[in-house]
Amino acid sequence: MKLRIRFSKFGPIKYVGHLDMMRFFQKAIKASGIPVKYTEGFSPHQVLSFAAPLGVGTESESEYCDLELTESTGIETYFEPLNREMCDGLTILGFYELPEKAKNAMASVQGASYRILFNDEKAISLLTDSVNTFKSSDSVLSYKETKTGTKERNLKEAVYDIYAQDGELYFTCDASSGGNLKPAALLEGLFKPYGLSFQPWDYHIIRTEVFARNEKEELVPLYDGFKELVSRS
């Protein structure tokens, strides 16, 4: 069977990049004893797929990876063992059973939601205003340098929901493989009219959820619609 694992990542471990997280999980999964499927041949490896790479320095309340297993019963009994293999800051939140034909985590991702905390007083004081301006504009353009020249993108089309609360910014945006919006690009679009620009350490990003689209084309969390085997209460 296929297993979807939901986990969170907080604290210093946010500095561990995507590839290193994959290596960490491979070892943790192996040590936990989960009956994981391996590829054939001389260097067997696990059939493991992560949903959306998390940037270095970003924390997350909800991350996903998929795993192919050789057994399908009693998988929930590995929930605690896998949690024990985690280190400070990583918590396994839930196990979900996927049907064989389900798309893997990576291919399913369509959106993500973020919460942003600012270190800069000025940014905090301008936040509500900038969000309102963003909402009332027809288009907010962002420019990205690529190999083939500058690419223009209307941020309004990539941001599905946005609001400010208590000096923090919350938004949901496109995270699909073709259109992933980086939080930094949105911040640039929001604050450029005010002449503010940021370094990556001027704010703190927490990803709050990763979404797929259901049959009705609604954004739903990546675990939605799948059988929950076990989760953290």
Next chain:
Amino acid sequence: MRKLALSDEILMQIEKSARYIGGEKNSVMKDKNLIDVRFVMCFPDLYEIGMSHLGIQILYDMFNSFEDTWCERVYSPGMDLHNIMKEQHIPLFALESQDPIRDFDFLGITLQYEMCYTNILQILDLSNIPIHANKRTWDDPIVIGGGPCAYNPEPIAEFFDLFYIGEGETQYRALLDLYKKDRANNTSREEFLLHASSIPGIYVPSLYEVTYKEDGTIESFSPKFENVPATVRKEIVPDLNDTYYPLKPVMPFIKATQDRLVLEIMRGCIRGCRFCQAGQLYRPIRERSLETLKKYARDLIRNTGHEEICLSSLSSSDYTELQELLLFLIDECDAKKINISLPSLRIDQFSLDVMNKVQDVKKSSLTFAPEAGTQRLRNVINKGLTEEDILNGAHLAFEGGWNKVKLYFMLGLPTETIDDIKGIGKLCNEIAKEYFETVPKEKRNGQKIQITASTSFFIPKPFTALQWAPMNTEEEFREKAYQTRLGIMEQLNQRSIKYNWHDTDVSVLEGIFARGDRKIAAVIEDAYKKGCIFDAWNETFQYDLWKQAFEDCNISMAFYTTRHRADDEVFPWDFIDIGVSKKFLLREWHNALAEKVSANCRKQCQGCGAAGYGVGLYCP
């Protein structure tokens, strides 16, 4: 959640910030208020290099098994962070607690290769610990060095309070107990160091005086005080089945250079190659039992989830139960889906069968280390491998489908002539010929034989039979590498042979440090101040600055490298007793010059002296 020593601002700017956050699985956290001794273990190179080292993991495991001690780790910050720390006056910190190094009781530095010496100064400098041991107070940790380079600690002696000579598992407990007692009694730092000198294996450089002859060689080396021992005897673990072993090794977040489990199967080597320092330093030979290793392997696999395992020793083919061990590992690893990374084995039917099971024949290669191009020169260095052995092994392997061969040689060995150098090309050619004769054209499936010959430059090391040998000059080295290449190009099958060699600069420095004396310290300090650091890395090694430092300090490089040494010269490291006697080494040096081979420990004991430890597997 642990608080980090570095701000988000810094961590977001530097490369691989996960090097500096600690918190890895199996890293040890303790309550600092409940412990008596804080020890920080340092490998003076980048995190991913240091984390690959088994020795530190063993000591980390040992120290943390002591209830009164908390052992943490620190590595060299990369140059990006180094510069930020210097600019912003951020003190170097330990990974676990993120506390400044200067707050610790002990700073232990492992000395694995000579080219890390400027990085020792980096560690002290960034920690705000005085570089010179005699400037330190109780506000500074006791700085102690250990590892292979501690067997000639003299070039870096003035930077250390203590050296631990030998295997770390045996005397640290006694040292920590003495420290606790002396600190409780308000003993002075000097007094503590004096007391420490009576612990076996502990060398306190400040308690010895060196005088020199007019020609610059050592006249005398003696203790300043009566109760300080004149020689320091190496410590060894008597029984490898009854000692510390890290069964829950710290698991680095970022990929370590060696990202695999390590099973140390034995210490010591029976071979007696005359250029090899490790072969003498770790005598006498001691093995870990098959039962112990099986248990370790199972525990390690269970505790870590690693995907690869390897064996560690100087010459794994000599492990008495190698077949049983490998068959066990193949079974165990097949079931658990773990890769076995094989050590280089003597090529025979058994090792080829094993290789066939765990590697892709098409991708793997055979490895031989003849070290010299002719039998005559191999006799000089006592390398038992003959041309016949190599061709027979290659023949078997070619029949089994292998077609890649790697060969390792040294240039600059004593008595070497142009014939020996040309012999390298000839030997490679013979191997290619063997391939064409063994594998008929129709069976080659479009495959070609690929031979890679690599040469390094011979560096005489302390405690080897060749410690008396002069090293070649840079010009000689370059010329020899060139002649090696010409010799290969003259061969009929030259198109099947690829040749690699290293540059000479680092070898020269390594040669100086290896056999250096106390006068070298000034040069190391000067070079560090001039900007030399990470000398083991090609991209940061600055030979010009080093040469300038030698000039400015008025120290001749040739004195340490190319000079001829008399049989009765007093060497800077003579006060260390590794169990192998200087008399034996001298006899071996004369045997080398006479091209006379000595049998290995298993065939016939050569009376090297290491039998004195009473635990050698083959010692009488």
